Amino acid sequence: MIENRPFITFLSHAVLILGIAIIAFPIWITFVAATHDAVRMVQVPLPLLPGDQFFANLDQALNKGISGGSNSGVGMMIFNSLVMALMIAIGKIAISLLSAFAIVYFRFPFRMGFFWMIFITLMLPVEVRIIPTFEVVANLNMLNSYWGLSIPLIASATATFMFRQTFLTIPDELLEAARIDGAGAMRFFFDILLPMSRTNIAALFVILFIYGWNQYLWPLLITTDQSMFTVVMSIKQMLETAEQAPEWNIIMMTTLLAMLPPVVVVVFMQKLFVKGLTETEK
Amino acid sequence: MLKQVHFGPSYIPYLLVTPQILITLVFFIWPAGHALYQSLLIEDAFGLSSEFVWFENFEVLFADEHYLGTFKRTIFFSVLVASISMGFSLILAAMADRVIKAAMVYRTLLIWPYAVAPVVAGALWVFMFDPTLGILTYGLSMFGYDWNHKLNGNEAMALVIIAAAWKQVAYNFLFFLAAMQSIPKSLIEAAAIDGAGPVRRFATIVFPLISPTTFFLLVVNIVYAFFDTFGIVHTITQGGPAKATEILVYKVYNDGFVGLDLGGSAAQSVVLMAIVIALTVIQFRYIEKTVEYS
Structure with missing residues (x-):
């Protein structure tokens, strides 16, 4: 004061x-x-x-x-909402962790190309591309299914960026130490990176769970079967x-x-x- | 960007990015490209044949005064949602910043509307303003005001704006409060010693220092009002009465799924994508020079 x-x-x-x-x-x-x-x-x-x-x-x-x-x-709809929210949250976190790991810890051809391709998803919210996305999902026979509800919403630039940011702050010495001890890439990922990003994963999970639960336009378009409706x-x-x-x-x-x-x-x-x-x- | 120490060349990184890239290609890049392509076609009424017409859909779109009206309406809507919601949360954050001990209690009580879905927010407000039953309609009628948003376009617009702004207060409050709390206390103290009162300090020190956050929130709020308010409009007014509350995202949905004008709807999607891209670029240019939040 x-x-x-x-x-x-x-x-x-x-x-x-x-x-x-x-x-x-x-x-x-x-x-x-x-x-x-x-x-x-x-x-x-x-x-x-x-x-x-x-x-x-x-x-x-x-x-x-x-x-x-x-x-x-x-x-039943509350259960559907729960499944959809969890699939979206967990799916986004999983694929973002993997791609952030690849982009930060590996040098490979087209690395930046992949990075930009992920970045573009940030610019295409579902509201602006509803009809063609709906057609794709219909052609893949994913209407009225949990997969159709969640997979098209799973790609995430923001989550990938956040994990990239987190990984960049992890000291290089850890990777050196792990390699001296004979750890491979995936061993390093599961035993060192994942435990160190625990809080970030939890924080992101909270945001993504809310995002998934509150989806409206997408479920409205792709579910016609009562048993797949969400509560929202x-x-x-x-x-x-x-x-x-x-x-x-x-x-x-x-x-x-x-x-x-x-x-x-x-x-x-x-x-x-x-x-x-x-x-x-x- | 890349670690100084990293793994050597192998097939592993390709496997790692595969899920993300596959989903991006199938559900983002391909549909967006398809929308671009479709926006250059005119289909006949039965969808049997289509003709490549270059930019005719866009010419029709921008010559259509309904569309231009929707454009202006969306801008009006977004500016009002952003300013009402940001103004309200700026006042609350300035107050919460003064009562530092209780600030976290107030924060808990103010942030939860963030978690309310737009459709749910729409349902809450449409219930309170129901023309025959609503509790606020009843309150207004005691002052002699006859509220009916199902008939009066201005009232419908006001209701949609209130519901959209209500939902966004939580988010703005959180960021304003964090920005204010990150201002060094010594600056405020020095001004107080020099005799500046609370209002003067807010106007000359706090407000200028949080301006990066204000700008960031302005962009976020406009993106929100443009794209995340579909649920609110859909529950409260369905774009009516007489299209008085039809905003751009609602029109894309309505023309495409209800009116089945695929070419026109795709052209509208492309215009919306251009807007999102412009707003995202603005946001990222700013974010390069960002302030610290937490």
């Missing part, structure tokens, strides 16, 4: 608390909506305080879904049904379920999350 100005300190706290209230208000309303029954949710004004239907709504959202919709609860995309479909029969309590419960896993990851792994965010953007 540079100077003691109680009023300004008080003002700072007040502004921050107000800011948090504004940011958190939508979540509070969502939570409240998820604790009332359907009858209460069509009476204006809507409640501001929670009711007692939380578990009944939870059960209906997980197992039955909304009555107007044809789907059967979001339990199911919300949009519920909102469409809601035009005729609004069951906001169930929709809002599903919304809570869809945001819970990534939010929990951010809050409880905050250190890793902040590290991951600042390092991948560098």
Whole structure:
């Protein structure tokens, strides 16, 4: 503290608390909506305080879904989301580790060519190349499968850059020592590089898990089979049904379920999350 | 770039880069090339034959006032999302930087919207502003204001902007706070000794020193508003009413998947790619001279 100005300190706290209230208000309303029954949710004004239907709504959202919709609860969709997020996160980390290792520790023809080819992926988000990518996936018979959901999103320039950065800070003496002891390339990779990049891998995992879980446009395009839907995309479909029969309590419960896993990851792994965010953007 | 000490020539590096390169080729380079090629073709309505027309799709695109309108709308949308979200988080970060002991508690309470998917953010806001039931619609009606974003294009745009800005506050706050905390305390103390009050210190020392972060965030926010807001628009308005909230990414999807105008949609994809490439180049030129964050 540079100077003691109680009023300004008080003002700072007040502004921050107000800011948090504004940011958190939508979540509070969502939570409240998820604790009332359907009858209460069509009476204006809507409640501001929670009711007692939380578990009944939870059960209906997980197992039955909304009555107007044809789907059967979001339990399966949460599982699909989880599989997709994990496949994307682990896949990205694995292939980025390998290619960063090749680019930093080997001299081989076309090294820079490969590097630039990976770099280009940074410039082509799925939103700008949806139709041709969709055609490729359709031709490979990967529609409605976990592979189709995850593999096309797995190439990652940012993760490769981050691991390249990490590997460049690892002292050369370690490689010399390993070679004197007779370790080959892959032995060095598994026994020295991997353990030394542990924190970076964990930080990146947090970011990529959130990225994977929150995918929307891609799953929307390539899944037509109910059993492959993800929970994030199911919300949009519920909102469409809601035009005729609004069951906001169930929709809002599903919304809570869809945001819970990534939010929990951010809050409880905050250190890793902040590290991951600042390092991948560098 | 390459280690001073490295492994000798062998087949291993090729095996190591194979998965990444294969995925890049199949799912990035090939589709992007295909979009480029397709943007030069006009297909007939049944997709049976196509004609090579050079840049006619682009000429049609840039002569189309709907497209130009969408372009302007997207810029308007992005500038507002970036400035609202950055302004809000700059104020909060400046406050959190003053109360250093509690800053981490506030940070925890402010960063989680980052984890909320754009579609989910859209669902939250569309629920609160539902024309018949929404709690905020009810609040506004008490002031005599009749909110209906399903009919009023300006209200629809406002709602999409609010939802998009809300989601991005967490990210901006995190980076602003980190940048402010990395400013040497001695600078601030010296200014305080010279008699500069908190506002003066912020305006003449803190704000200029965090300007690299501000510029970086500006680029990131614009990229976010251009490309990551598809889910928000899709849940809240579907581009309506009367295309009032149709932004570029939404139009690519809508013309390609709903309208089935493949050539036109591909030409739009190519324009978007050019924008991403330009923004990425700006970002990387800046990043070469970056500041330290953590």
